[in-house]
Amino acid sequence: MEKLDAIIIGSGFSGMYQLYSLRDKLGLKAKVLDGASGVGGTWFWNRYPGARCDSESHTYMYYFSKDLVDEWEWSERYPQQPEILRYMNFVADRLKLRSDIELNTRMSQAHFDAATNRWNIKTENGKEYNAKYLITAVGCLSSANLPKIEGLADFKGEWYHTGQWPHEGVDFTGKRVALIGTGSTGIQATPVIAATAKHLTVFQRTPNYSLPACNAPLTPEFKKYAKQHAADIYKIMTTNTNGHGFYIEDVSALDVAETERVKAYEEKWKMGGFQFRALYRDILTSAAANETAAEFIRGKIKEIVKDPKVAEDLADIDHPFAAKRPPIDSGYFEAFNRDNVTLVNIRKTPIERLTTKGVKTSTQEIDADVVVFATGFDAMTGSLLKLDITGRDNRKLKDYWHAGPRTYLGLQVPGFPNMFTITGPGSPSVLCNMPPAIEQHVEWITNCIQYMEGKHLAVIETTEESGDSWQTEVDRAANATLLPTVKHSWYLGANVPGKPRVFMPYAGGLAHYRKICDEVAQNGFKGFEFTPA
Ligand code: NA7
Numbered sequence: 001m002e003k004l005d006a007i008i009i010g011s012g013f014s015g016m017y018q019l020y021s022l023r024d025k026l027g028l029k030a031k032v033l034d035g036a037s038g039v040g041g042t043w044f045w046n047r048y049p050g051a052r053c054d055s056e057s058h059t060y061m062y063y064f065s066k067d068l069v070d071e072w073e074w075s076e077r078y079p080q081q082p083e084i085l086r087y088m089n090f091v092a093d094r095l096k097l098r099s100d101i102e103l104n105t106r107m108s109q110a111h112f113d114a115a116t117n118r119w120n121i122k123t124e125n126g127k128e129y130n131a132k133y134l135i136t137a138v139g140c141l142s143s144a145n146l147p148k149i150e151g152l153a154d155f156k157g158e159w160y161h162t163g164q165w166p167h168e169g170v171d172f173t174g175k176r177v178a179l180i181g182t183g184s185t186g187i188q189a190t191p192v193i194a195a196t197a198k199h200l201t202v203f204q205r206t207p208n209y210s211l212p213a214c215n216a217p218l219t220p221e222f223k224k225y226a227k228q229h230a231a232d233i234y235k236i237m238t239t240n241t242n243g244h245g246f247y248i249e250d251v252s253a254l255d256v257a258e259t260e261r262v263k264a265y266e267e268k269w270k271m272g273g274f275q276f277r278a279l280y281r282d283i284l285t286s287a288a289a290n291e292t293a294a295e296f297i298r299g300k301i302k303e304i305v306k307d308p309k310v311a312e313d314l315a316d317i318d319h320p321f322a323a324k325r326p327p328i329d330s331g332y333f334e335a336f337n338r339d340n341v342t343l344v345n346i347r348k349t350p351i352e353r354l355t356t357k358g359v360k361t362s363t364q365e366i367d368a369d370v371v372v373f374a375t376g377f378d379a380m381t382g383s384l385l386k387l388d389i390t391g392r393d394n395r396k397l398k399d400y401w402h403a404g405p406r407t408y409l410g411l412q413v414p415g416f417p418n419m420f421t422i423t424g425p426g427s428p429s430v431l432c433n434m435p436p437a438i439e440q441h442v443e444w445i446t447n448c449i450q451y452m453e454g455k456h457l458a459v460i461e462t463t464e465e466s467g468d469s470w471q472t473e474v475d476r477a478a479n480a481t482l483l484p485t486v487k488h489s490w491y492l493g494a495n496v497p498g499k500p501r502v503f504m505p506y507a508g509g510l511a512h513y514r515k516i517c518d519e520v521a522q523n524g525f526k527g528f529e530f531t532p533a
Contacts, residue, residue, distance in 0.1 A: 006132065007121050020095050021443070034105065040084070047166075052078050057218070058222075059435070074218060105123045107123055110389045111390045119418065136419070139383060150353040152354050157368055176199045181374035191331040206317075206324070211272070211327075212329060251281060293322075380504045384421065389419070391415040397413065407467060412528070420448075426504070444517050448525060452530070463528075474506050475503065
């Protein structure tokens, strides 16, 4: 059994920075465990065609180290998965992290021992560790959701989930492909698969507002600008609602004349990306304001897609814009103008089952050589609940969370002493550009551990009362927006049958959340209890 100060689960953005912080800043003995054969977390697994980040590259990186900012250069406005994975490997090498990352080592069990106030950890490959701190860095969107569609075992072709894509890639040339799911992933994959497949059938349950990415190679001028203004960019990212490189305008969509508003939407549409969503402050809080944006996008879809019947199905969106995670795309709607792409509206004609030859809906059987499940993730809680974690008094995480997750600040779970959950449920992470949200969590946890070590404290533990009051705040923040009005969203766990319907992320904004976390720390970590060594 190896004795450590901290065990970190996962070697993505969170795990690598947490390792660096504990090891190199605090001088603690820490190790990362990861079941994958390489670092990168989400970006190690999500290798599906078209996989690309929806955040702009110059904001999708660590900012804690000026050296990392200076030495890395992105090639495109929105980085593709291979480039992000190269970046993660660059960081692992540059910070000399690899010696403390155990790959191919999946944690199978973690047990808190109240006699020693330490965690006992076992892995699937028979290793054992003992650590004071257990830090989960497992990502929010990493546990693949494969729907239980009848007949999958009968299907004679190939099938894949986008989140577990084969590393050797899939050659679609000359193949008939069925793609199920039209979230961010399906929307990114559609034009890329269509470019080589013989035929692509997209099965759409919920149509989506997608914004054009307007992706392009970065110019030398922009690359220079981003490096020279890194401090200003970082300031914007850390003082706004969503961690992106721009602020949400403090103007109501309803205070602007229609012609002016449409002109402004048009400009943002041409610019590409999430700045469209930032045009008015009330897009996510007022149904009437939201409808102005929604109507504009529905109009755009009908403008782009030539077949009016297909356009009607694609634009038949009945939830508010951005109340489900809004995708950005590179030629999604345009793909439906190709002769080799068909849309099947499975709200009208549901999938009944897979057959030996393809997909059977209520009205037809569509032959397929390959089925691609772009059906998303068991978000925020899925990856944590897969781990067998037992806290104080034999409390199992999956039992404690049976009615929905309960955390304090998304950082700790009552009854699980010395365990921290980076980007846990109850944190704003999934509503934000991830890297700054992750940096905030890692820095808060590191500061907390430094405090504990400095004061020779054995245990930090949050209370039921803190968990309850934070849940009240999470609910309040969500209810101040249109987000919980969408009943079929993964923010609410609705995409996974049987999952409790609880709005999981904190919708109060990253800047406000940071302020709350800072105040908690400044007030002696209010809401947590400590036990001396
Ligand atoms: P999402 O956004 O959860 O999208 C999954 C899609 O799959 C969505 O269109 C679902 O329809 C559809 N789906 C899920 N289950 C089924 C079944 N059983 N039958 C038919 N269709 C189904 O996941 P993504 O991977 O696209 O994106 C996840 C996040 O990753 C994304 O937001 C970014 O942050 C990165 P539904 O909407 O549930 O009707």
